[in-house]
Amino acid sequence: xxxxxxxxxxxxxxxxxxxxxxxxxxxxxxxxxxxxxxxxxxxxxxxxxxxxxxxxxxxxxxxxxxxxxxxxxxxxxxxxxxxxxxxxxxxxxxxxxxxxxxxxxxxxxxxxxxxxxxxxxxxxxxxxxxxxxxxxxxxxxxxxxxxxxxxxxxxxxxxxxxx
Amino acid sequence: xxxxxxxxxxxxxxxxxxxxxxxxxxxxxxxxxxxxxxxxxxxxxxxxxxxxxxxxxxxxxxxxxxxxxxxxxxxxxxxxxxxxxxxxxxxxxxxxxxxxxxxxxxxxxxxxxxxxxxxxxxxxxxxxxxxxxxxxxxxxxxxxxxxxxxxxxxxxxxxxxxx
Amino acid sequence: xxxxxxxxxxxxxxxxxxxxxxxxxxxxxxxxxxxxxxxxxxxxxxxxxxxxxxxxxxxxxxxxxxxxxxxxxxxxxxxxxxxxxxxxxxxxxxxxxxxxxxxxxxxxxxxxxxxxxxxxxxxxxxxxxxxxxxxxxxxxxxxxxxxxxxxxxxxxxxxxxxx
Amino acid sequence: xxxxxxxxxxxxxxxxxxxxxxxxxxxxxxxxxxxxxxxxxxxxxxxxxxxxxxxxxxxxxxxxxxxxxxxxxxxxxxxxxxxxxxxxxxxxxxxxxxxxxxxxxxxxxxxxxxxxxxxxxxxxxxxxxxxxxxxxxxxxxxxxxxxxxxxxxxxxxxxxxxx
Numbered sequence: 001x002x003x004x005x006x007x008x009x010x011x012x013x014x015x016x017x018x019x020x021x022x023x024x025x026x027x028x029x030x031x032x033x034x035x036x037x038x039x040x041x042x043x044x045x046x047x048x049x050x051x052x053x054x055x056x057x058x059x060x061x062x063x064x065x066x067x068x069x070x071x072x073x074x075x076x077x078x079x080x081x082x083x084x085x086x087x088x089x090x091x092x093x094x095x096x097x098x099x100x101x102x103x104x105x106x107x108x109x110x111x112x113x114x115x116x117x118x119x120x121x122x123x124x125x126x127x128x129x130x131x132x133x134x135x136x137x138x139x140x141x142x143x144x145x146x147x148x149x150x151x152x153x154x155x156x157x158x159x160x161x162x163x
Numbered sequence: 164x165x166x167x168x169x170x171x172x173x174x175x176x177x178x179x180x181x182x183x184x185x186x187x188x189x190x191x192x193x194x195x196x197x198x199x200x201x202x203x204x205x206x207x208x209x210x211x212x213x214x215x216x217x218x219x220x221x222x223x224x225x226x227x228x229x230x231x232x233x234x235x236x237x238x239x240x241x242x243x244x245x246x247x248x249x250x251x252x253x254x255x256x257x258x259x260x261x262x263x264x265x266x267x268x269x270x271x272x273x274x275x276x277x278x279x280x281x282x283x284x285x286x287x288x289x290x291x292x293x294x295x296x297x298x299x300x301x302x303x304x305x306x307x308x309x310x311x312x313x314x315x316x317x318x319x320x321x322x323x324x325x326x
Numbered sequence: 327x328x329x330x331x332x333x334x335x336x337x338x339x340x341x342x343x344x345x346x347x348x349x350x351x352x353x354x355x356x357x358x359x360x361x362x363x364x365x366x367x368x369x370x371x372x373x374x375x376x377x378x379x380x381x382x383x384x385x386x387x388x389x390x391x392x393x394x395x396x397x398x399x400x401x402x403x404x405x406x407x408x409x410x411x412x413x414x415x416x417x418x419x420x421x422x423x424x425x426x427x428x429x430x431x432x433x434x435x436x437x438x439x440x441x442x443x444x445x446x447x448x449x450x451x452x453x454x455x456x457x458x459x460x461x462x463x464x465x466x467x468x469x470x471x472x473x474x475x476x477x478x479x480x481x482x483x484x485x486x487x488x489x
Numbered sequence: 490x491x492x493x494x495x496x497x498x499x500x501x502x503x504x505x506x507x508x509x510x511x512x513x514x515x516x517x518x519x520x521x522x523x524x525x526x527x528x529x530x531x532x533x534x535x536x537x538x539x540x541x542x543x544x545x546x547x548x549x550x551x552x553x554x555x556x557x558x559x560x561x562x563x564x565x566x567x568x569x570x571x572x573x574x575x576x577x578x579x580x581x582x583x584x585x586x587x588x589x590x591x592x593x594x595x596x597x598x599x600x601x602x603x604x605x606x607x608x609x610x611x612x613x614x615x616x617x618x619x620x621x622x623x624x625x626x627x628x629x630x631x632x633x634x635x636x637x638x639x640x641x642x643x644x645x646x647x648x649x650x651x652x
Contacts (some may be wrong), residue, residue, distance in 0.1 A: 001218075002241065026357035068575055076165070083577075085443065086557055090437075091413055092244065092246050108440070110437075113436075113440070114438070118436075134457045138455070171559075248414060249394055249410040250411075253604075254579075272603075274603030275600075278601070281576055281595075301618070302595070302599060367575075378523035405568060418570065422570050
């Protein structure tokens with residue numbers, strides 16, 4: 001039976017302390033709601049933080065890895081999907097998520113949110129900065145939601161999943 | 164914590180009754196051993212049978228889907244990884260599996276076993292026919308194992324995982 | 327001997343008349359400079375216009391196609407690279423281009439420019455709108471160039487290729 | 490206008506002297522017929538040899554590269570398509586070829602011929618060994634042709650293109 005998958009995108013090396021804190025809290029809350037957490041799965045930044053949050057709350061963690069062998073994986077990833085596609089795997093992150101969250105913003109993340117609005121996924125921006133909000137809202141006003149914190153993000157996910 | 168993933172490859176529409184029976188039994192046994200079952204995830208042939216076997220035994224089922232929306236997925240798939248890559252996703256099936264099983268043989272399956280021996284994964288052939296056995300054994304004698312039935316396949320998996 | 331490849335990204339169905347006019351002129355000028363034109367290759371919008379421009383000026387035209395059979399290709403494409411990857415092929419467009427141009431903006435294009443700044447390609451924005459300029463300049467100030475017209479775009483390409 | 494593309498697949502490091510000689514001669518003959526040569530594009534074995542043959546005969550050479558930057562490319566490649574997909578790019582080699590030739594056999598090549606028969610491309614085996622011939626002929630008798638030398642391969646290509 002298909003499980004609901006929530007994708008948390010966001011910067012790796014460029015993540016801020018707030019992004020990592022948000023990502024950990026998102027991972028926790030996603031797991032507590034019984035959803036699967038999906039991320040880029042690497043052992044760095046928001047990917048690692050979201051995976052650890054979900055893992056610590058007893059959730060199931062899927063990582064879509066860019067490497068050819070999983071050597072880049074967060075230790076908190078349960079299901080390593082190995083793509084050997086580098087950043088080309090970003091589109092798989094989006095396609096496989098029922099709701100997409102951008103937890104912070106960076107170059108790779110911008111490609112993911114671009115794919116998300118192209119594919120037509122509901123997409124929540126959390127702490128991505130004003131310019132990202134304005135740009136993606138202009139591109140796809142019907143798909144982009146802006147959340148002011150983790151609580152509001154979780155409320156939006158619930159609303160989007162039940163609609 | 165990374166879970167062990169066993170990949171069951173095999174024909175879709177071209178699967179024989181024996182292939183489907185084997186795939187179902189493999190799915191069951193994989194789940195009973197606490198491993199994750201991974202397959203191409205489609206709602207047909209050995210993919211569907213292996214997923215149903217693992218599901219019915221209470222296991223976790225991952226499907227790496229060729230479609231852009233999961234509309235082709237077996238109902239027994241828990242984690243739908245959507246690739247929109249068609250047969251290009253075959254290499255991800257192999258990369259993500261700790262041990263690869265070829266349950267029967269077909270054109271798409273042959274590309275998967277080709278990727279498997281190229282990448283260097285231990286690969287078990289079950290009911291693939293004499294010509295496939297001879298061809299892939301010649302290509303990669305150190306990677307190819309031939310099993311005569313599901314029981315022997317399971318013994319080989321255990322041996323390979325512990326080595 | 328490796329040929330220089332200039333990639334023209336931009337909207338398909340959502341292209342404005344100005345975008346298509348710019349894309350045609352870019353294709354022409356790229357061909358006149360002896361460079362290969364690369365685009366997403368589809369028979370619509372800026373992809374088709376850029377391909378036609380390059381073709382009409384006697385240039386070589388490469389299309390990286392999302393379909394599985396090239397049935398979506400612009401008639402002006404000489405070299406059809408068939409990926410069957412849908413929008414997943416966007417990253418190949420970027421990886422294969424020595425300089426990337428965004429001729430207009432849209433959802434799919436935003437994923438391409440996101441990949442471009444992640445990979446580190448010099449990227450020229452032409453008529454992408456203020457919000458795209460501000461967003462991508464903030465993400466990667468050292469990679470993003472804004473051109474006011476086709477002439478300035480061509481001057482920037484020459485400067486970037488000689489640096 | 491779409492150009493005819495002939496794909497020459499075959500081993501890299503594992504190529505025999507005969508494979509490389511055949512690949513060079515195939516590249517030459519393909520160029521002399523006005524067709525584009527496509528290969529995996531790497532600077533080794535049959536890929537390099539086929540590219541050099543086509544280049545030396547004045548033909549156009551396309552390489553679909555596994556690397557993220559083209560650093561692995563044969564110097565004879567004109568059009569570097571960079572995929573960063575590793576062996577995942579093998580399916581693109583096949584999808585983009587009007588006729589596929591297997592010049593020798595190896596693990597990676599076997600995945601390509603597997604994709605080829607799955608996709609339904611006419612596929613010519615040259616010096617691939619008895620076991621490969623028997624295996625792929627059994628899989629797809631209507632798609633597999635066996636050639637005894639380069640001359641016969643070229644005759645088969647002409648016949649296949651005109652049918």
